[in-house]
Amino acid sequence: MSDALWYFARGSGVVSIVLLTIVVVLGIGSRSGKPAFGLPRFAVSLLHRNAALLAVVLVAGHVISLLFDPYAQLRLFDIVLPFAGNYRPVWQGLGTLAFDLLVAIIVTSLLRHRLGARTWRVVHWLAYLCWPVALVHGLGTGSDNGTWWLWTISIACAVTVAAAVGWRLSTGFSRFPARAERRVAPRLRKELEEVR
Amino acid sequence: MKLHVDWTACDGRGVCTELLEEVLVEDDWGFPVARDGQRSPTVPPPLEAAARQAVDRCPMLALKLRSR
Amino acid sequence: MTSVAEAPVARVERRLLDGELGLDAHLARHGRLPVLDGSQIIGMARDAGLTGRGGAGFPVWRKLSAVAAGGGAAVVVANGAEGEPASKKDRALLAYQPNLVLDGLQLVATATTAEGAHLYAPKAALPALRALLAARAAAGLDRRPVTLHAAPDAFVSGEESAVVSAINGRGAVPADKRIRVVQAGVGGAPTLVQNVETLAHLALIARYGAGWFLSAGTPDEPGTFLATISGAVRRPGVVEAGYGVPLGELIAAAGGATMHLQAVLIGGYHGGWVPADPALPVSRQTLQPYGASPGAGVIVALPAGACGLGETARITGYLAEQVAGQCGPCINGLPRMAATLADLAARRPRAGLAAEAERLARLVSGRGACHHPDGTARLVLSAMRIFEADVAAHLNGRCLAAEGQR
Numbered sequence: 001m002s003d004a005l006w007y008f009a010r011g012s013g014v015v016s017i018v019l020l021t022i023v024v025v026l027g028i029g030s031r032s033g034k035p036a037f038g039l040p041r042f043a044v045s046l047l048h049r050n051a052a053l054l055a056v057v058l059v060a061g062h063v064i065s066l067l068f069d070p071y072a073q074l075r076l077f078d079i080v081l082p083f084a085g086n087y088r089p090v091w092q093g094l095g096t097l098a099f100d101l102l103v104a105i106i107v108t109s110l111l112r113h114r115l116g117a118r119t120w121r122v123v124h125w126l127a128y129l130c131w132p133v134a135l136v137h138g139l140g141t142g143s144d145n146g147t148w149w150l151w152t153i154s155i156a157c158a159v160t161v162a163a164a165v166g167w168r169l170s171t172g173f174s175r176f177p178a179r180a181e182r183r184v185a186p187r188l189r190k191e192l193e194e195v196r
Numbered sequence: 197m198k199l200h201v202d203w204t205a206c207d208g209r210g211v212c213t214e215l216l217e218e219v220l221v222e223d224d225w226g227f228p229v230a231r232d233g234q235r236s237p238t239v240p241p242p243l244e245a246a247a248r249q250a251v252d253r254c255p256m257l258a259l260k261l262r263s264r
Numbered sequence: 265m266t267s268v269a270e271a272p273v274a275r276v277e278r279r280l281l282d283g284e285l286g287l288d289a290h291l292a293r294h295g296r297l298p299v300l301d302g303s304q305i306i307g308m309a310r311d312a313g314l315t316g317r318g319g320a321g322f323p324v325w326r327k328l329s330a331v332a333a334g335g336g337a338a339v340v341v342a343n344g345a346e347g348e349p350a351s352k353k354d355r356a357l358l359a360y361q362p363n364l365v366l367d368g369l370q371l372v373a374t375a376t377t378a379e380g381a382h383l384y385a386p387k388a389a390l391p392a393l394r395a396l397l398a399a400r401a402a403a404g405l406d407r408r409p410v411t412l413h414a415a416p417d418a419f420v421s422g423e424e425s426a427v428v429s430a431i432n433g434r435g436a437v438p439a440d441k442r443i444r445v446v447q448a449g450v451g452g453a454p455t456l457v458q459n460v461e462t463l464a465h466l467a468l469i470a471r472y473g474a475g476w477f478l479s480a481g482t483p484d485e486p487g488t489f490l491a492t493i494s495g496a497v498r499r500p501g502v503v504e505a506g507y508g509v510p511l512g513e514l515i516a517a518a519g520g521a522t523m524h525l526q527a528v529l530i531g532g533y534h535g536g537w538v539p540a541d542p543a544l545p546v547s548r549q550t551l552q553p554y555g556a557s558p559g560a561g562v563i564v565a566l567p568a569g570a571c572g573l574g575e576t577a578r579i580t581g582y583l584a585e586q587v588a589g590q591c592g593p594c595i596n597g598l599p600r601m602a603a604t605l606a607d608l609a610a611r612r613p614r615a616g617l618a619a620e621a622e623r624l625a626r627l628v629s630g631r632g633a634c635h636h637p638d639g640t641a642r643l644v645l646s647a648m649r650i651f652e653a654d655v656a657a658h659l660n661g662r663c664l665a666a667e668g669q670r
Contacts, residue, residue: 189435203591
C-alpha cells in the first residue's frame with residue numbers, strides 16, 4: 001500500500017510538470033492575441049484555464065499522497081511552509097514553494113473579477129517563478145532523479161517553455177507591432193501640488 | 197443588455213471580437229468596434245451568454261454588461 | 265419666470281464682466297449673497313434654464329439634483345482649467361470677477377449640502393485667488409473653506425473626470441464613465457464639477473432672479489455666455505453676449521475682421537467650422553446643422569487666403585499630441601488622422617485620401633474614456649464639409665485659398 005502511494009506521488013508529480021508546461025505555453029499563447037496553435041484566441045485562453053485546473057487536481061493528488069507516504073514523512077505544515085521538511089528539505093521545500101505560488105496564482109485567477117486586473121496580473125507574473133521552481137524540485141527530489149527518462153521529460157519541458165518565452169520576447173509576438181503603447185502622458189501628472 | 201467597454205483598460209487582445217463577432221469587429225489596431233456604431237453596443241438576448249463569456253474571458257477585465 | 269412680455273435679446277451685453285475689480289466693488293455692486301436653501305437654489309437654476317458653460321451645455325439643475333440626491337457628504341469643484349489654447353474666458357473671469365465664481369461655488373455647496381469645496385485652475389491664477397479667499401474669510405463671506413488646486417496646462421486636464429482624478433492625486437487623467445463623478449468623485453463622494461463661468465452666472469441668478477437671466481439669450485438657450493474671439497480680428501479677446509447673437513456682432517465686438525473672412529471655427533478645437541455669415545446666430549440650435557455648437561465660446565476667424573485644411577491639419581496634429589495616452593483607439597487613431605490631414609493640407613494626394621480622413625474620424629468617435637476622439641473627429645468632419653471645394657482642389661495639387669479664390 002505504501003509503495004502504491006509512493007508510485008502515485010512520483011507519477012502525478014511528473015504528469016504535473018508536463019501539464020504545467022502546457023499551461024505556461026498556452027498562457028504565453030493567449031497573451032499574444034494571435035490565434036495560436038491553430039486555435040482561435042478565446043480557445044487558447046479557455047484551454048489555458050482548463051489545463052491549469054487539471055494541473056491543480058494532479059498537484060493536489062501529488063501532495064495528498066505524500067502526506068500519507070511513510071518515506072516522505074510530510075507533515076501538514078510542510079505543505080505550506082517550505083524548507084522545513086525531514087526528507088531532503090531543500091528539494092522538497094522547492095516543491096512546497098512552487099505549490100504555494102500555484103495556489104496564489106489559481107486563487108487570484110478565480111477571484112480576478114473581484115480583485116481587479118492589476119492585482120491579478122502582478123500575482124500571475126509569479127508563474128514565471130513557479131514553473132522553474134517546480135521543474136527543479138522534480139529533478140532534485142524523489143527516487144527518479146538521475147533517471148534518463150526524467151531528464152528527457154524535464155529537458156523537453158524546459159526547451160518548450162524557453163521557446164515560448166523566446167517567442168514572447170520576439171518582435172513578431174504582438175498582433176499589431178506598429179500599435180502605439182498605452183501610457184499616461186507625463187504632462188498630466190505635473191503641477192499637482194495642493195496650494196492650500 | 198448593453199456592453200460597456202472601459203477604454204482605459206482595453207488592450208485590444210481580441211478575445212471579445214471572436215466571442216461576440218455578431219456585435220463587435222476589430223479596428224485597424226485590433227481594438228473592438230461596435231457594429232451598431234453605439235458607444236455601448238446593444239447585446240440581443242440570444243447573444244447574452246456569449247457576451248457574458250466575453251466579459252469573463254477579457255484578459256484586461258475591460259468589459260461590463262449592464263441592463264441599460 | 266419673466267412677467268415682461270418682451271422677447272429676450274441676443275446681443276453683445278456685459279453681465280459677468282461688468283463692474284470694477286476687487287471685493288469692495290463686488291460687494292458695493294452686487295451685495296452679499298441672499299440666504300437661500302438648497303431647493304431654492306436648484307429651483308432657480310432650473311427656472312433660469314442655466315446650462316454648463318464648459319462646453320457640454322448640460323442643465324445645471326439636473327447635475328445639482330443628482331449630487332444632492334447622492335446623500336452623504338458631497339463635494340463641489342469649480343473648474344477653471346482651460347487647456348484649450350484658443351480659450352481665454354475662464355482665466356479672464358478669474359482675473360476680473362473671481363468673487364462671482366466664489367459666490368457660485370458657495371451656492372452649489374449649499375444646494376448639494378457639500379462639505380468640501382475646491383477650486384481647480386491654472387497655477388498662475390492661484391496666488392491672487394488665495395489672497396482673495398483670505399479677504400473673503402475676513403469679511404465672513406464663505407461658509408465653507410475652499411481648497412485650491414493647480415491644473416496642469418494640458419488639453420484634457422479640464423475634463424470632468426480628469427479634474428476629479430487630479431484632486432484625488434492621481435493626475436489629470438480622464439476616467440471610464442461607468443461610474444459617473446456625480447455618483448462617486450473626489451474621495452469617492454458624490455461630486456459636482458462645474459465650470460467657473462457657470463458658477464458666476466448662478467451667483468447673479470441668486471441675486472437678480474431667473475426672470476432677469478431669461479431676458480438675455482433665446483427662449484430655448486437663455487442667458488449670456490463668454491466668447492473668446494481670436495484669429496483675423498482687430499482686438500482679439502473675451503466678449504460677452506446672449507446666446508443667439510449674430511456672428512457678425514461678436515466679430516464687431518472684437519474690433520471687426522482684419523480682412524475678408526473665409527470661415528469661422530466655433531466651439532474651439534473640438535468644435536466645427538461654419539461659414540463666415542455675419543447673420544448666423546450663435547446658439548446650439550442654429551449651429552447644430554454644421555455639426556458645431558457654441559461649446560465653451562471659442563471663436564476663431566479664418567481670413568481669406570489662409571488654408572482651412574492647413575489650419576485643421578495643424579489643430580488635429582496638436583490634438584493628437586494632447587492625448588492622455590490611455591485609450592487604444594485614440595492614441596492610434598488621432599495621429600493617423602492628423603497624418604492624413606497633413607497629407608491633404610500639403611497636397612500629397614493619394615487614392616482615397618479624403619475618404620480615409622472621414623473613415624478615421626468615424627472610427628474613433630465614441631471610443632474613448634473622454635470625448636477627445638469625438639471632438640477631434642467633429643472638427644475634421646466639419647472641415648471636410650465646409651472646405652469641400654478646397655479638398656477637391658488639394659486632391660488635384662491646387663489650393664484655392666492660396667490662389668485667392670476663397
